Structures are given as structure tokens and as C-alpha cells.
Amino acid sequence: MNRLQYQIHEETMYVVSINNNGIVESRIGETYGDSLECRLTPNKVIERNCRNHSQNYIARKDLTKSLTSITSKIPVIIDLFGSYIYFCTHSDRVRENNWFNIKHIQSYWDNKGMTRIQFSNNEELEVDISYSSFNNQYLNALKLHYRFNQQKEKYQKKEAGMHFQYPSLGRGDTAQINETIYHSYINYINGLQARDRV
CATH class of the missing domain: 1.20.5 (Single alpha-helices involved in coiled-coils or other helix-helix interfaces)
Structure with missing residues (x-):
């Protein structure tokens, strides 16, 4: 049975598009159990989860731009704390987009012009994107993770110098x-x- 919504959490590995009788919906993989289906497009799942964490999707994209200067196929931090960083395979204008949690990517490789991904639970998934494009998106998400943590450290050092005032x-x-x-x-x-x- 399809869900009408889905809450991203620690064990969510990916949100990919599926075609259900001509309608774009989502298949969601978690580190345990079978994958789930959701009637929303992957982009809508990501947008709604940003809102669930007190920010809209546009604000999350703007944060990425300010930290990394990435302007295309922008990875986003879903939550306020940097726990859930997702990157996409296509522009968010494309309904058949796929989103991946950087934390759960174990490895990936070229497979006849497509990319095969192995996740932290050893599940494998093949996506219709070239290895070089997928690798670029993955590296952009790593850059976001690094820059965000850099800013957190700077802020904490500043706060420590102020004796937590x-x-x-x-x-x-x-x-x-x-x-x-x-x-x-x-x-x-x-x-x-x-x-x-x-």
C-alpha cells in the first residue's frame, strides 16, 4: 500500500522515482526491511521533510549555495543539525529525480554507462546516471558536509571564547x-x- 507521506529518519538511505501507471511516485529504501512506496514524487518527499524540520526547501538550497557556491543539482541538509544530507541525480525541475543520503553510500561504480550503488546495509541499486555525474554529485554533498561542519566548529570556538554567554x-x-x-x-x-x- 502506498503512503501519502514519509518522514525521513536516521535509517533512510534513498528516495528514488518509480513509474506507477504513468504517475511518478517514490520508492524509499531503509537500512532494514523492504523498501516502501510513497505517492509523492521524490522532490516532494524532500521538500516536505525540509518543512518538517522548520525550514523550507528553498532556504535549504540557499544555505548550500552560501556554504559551497554550488548552483546546480544542489545537495541539501534536510534538518537543522546537519544529520541528513541528501544529493540528487537530476535538477529538481525533473520529476523523475533521485535523492541519496550521503551517510549510507558505501561504494558505487560504473555499470555499462549507468551507476551501481552499494549502501551501508549491502543493498545494491542501479540508477540511470553516468558514473562521472554521480561521482560529481557525491563530491558536492561531501563538500557541503565539510563546509557545514567547519562553520559549526568556528561557531563553537567563538562561543567557547565567550564562556557560553x-x-x-x-x-x-x-x-x-x-x-x-x-x-x-x-x-x-x-x-x-x-x-x-x-
């Missing part, structure tokens, strides 16, 4: 709520960095 975000009840969310975000980032060092 976070700047105030404003006045009033709404600002207090925003400030609480802001501090929670900073604490979460600090936790990620601590975990990465172990």
Missing part, C-alpha cells in the same frame, strides 16, 4: 521561547561534536 535574541515572551529553542539547538550541536570526537 549566548547572545540574547530579543525581549518578551516570544523571544524567551525562541531563546530556549536556540539554547537547545546549541546544546544539541555541542552534544553532536562531543559524540563525533569519541
Whole structure:
């Protein structure tokens, strides 16, 4: 049975397009179990998940552009913390697009003009894109991952130098709520960095 929506999570490996009686829908692979189907196009799955993480897709693309200067087939960070970085095989104007979670790509190679991908659970998938194009998209996603983590480190060093005196975000009840969310975000980032060092 097809889902009407899908929430990307830690174990989501890919969102690829399938043709269902002339309608473009999505097949979604997770590290466990069988793949799932969703009635949305892969682009719509990505867009809705960006919104679920408090940013729209355009803002996520703009972040990538500002960090990397990539302007075509832009990889995106789905969440606010850089946990889910996805790259595409085509322009987002193409409905038959495919999106891959960089974290779950184990290896990939040329297979008669197409690209065969092996994921972290050893599942393999063949996509209709040349090896050189896929490799370029993968490297762009790596660049985004690197630049984003560079910015996190710079921000943390700056905050450490200020002895964790976070700047105030404003006045009033709404600002207090925003400030609480802001501090929670900073604490979460600090936790990620601590975990990465172990």
C-alpha cells in the first residue's frame, strides 16, 4: 500500500522515482526491511521533510549555495543539525529525480554507462546516471558536509571564547521561547561534536 507521506529518519538511505501507471511516485529504501512506496514524487518527499524540520526547501538550497557556491543539482541538509544530507541525480525541475543520503553510500561504480550503488546495509541499486555525474554529485554533498561542519566548529570556538554567554535574541515572551529553542539547538550541536570526537 502506498503512503501519502514519509518522514525521513536516521535509517533512510534513498528516495528514488518509480513509474506507477504513468504517475511518478517514490520508492524509499531503509537500512532494514523492504523498501516502501510513497505517492509523492521524490522532490516532494524532500521538500516536505525540509518543512518538517522548520525550514523550507528553498532556504535549504540557499544555505548550500552560501556554504559551497554550488548552483546546480544542489545537495541539501534536510534538518537543522546537519544529520541528513541528501544529493540528487537530476535538477529538481525533473520529476523523475533521485535523492541519496550521503551517510549510507558505501561504494558505487560504473555499470555499462549507468551507476551501481552499494549502501551501508549491502543493498545494491542501479540508477540511470553516468558514473562521472554521480561521482560529481557525491563530491558536492561531501563538500557541503565539510563546509557545514567547519562553520559549526568556528561557531563553537567563538562561543567557547565567550564562556557560553549566548547572545540574547530579543525581549518578551516570544523571544524567551525562541531563546530556549536556540539554547537547545546549541546544546544539541555541542552534544553532536562531543559524540563525533569519541
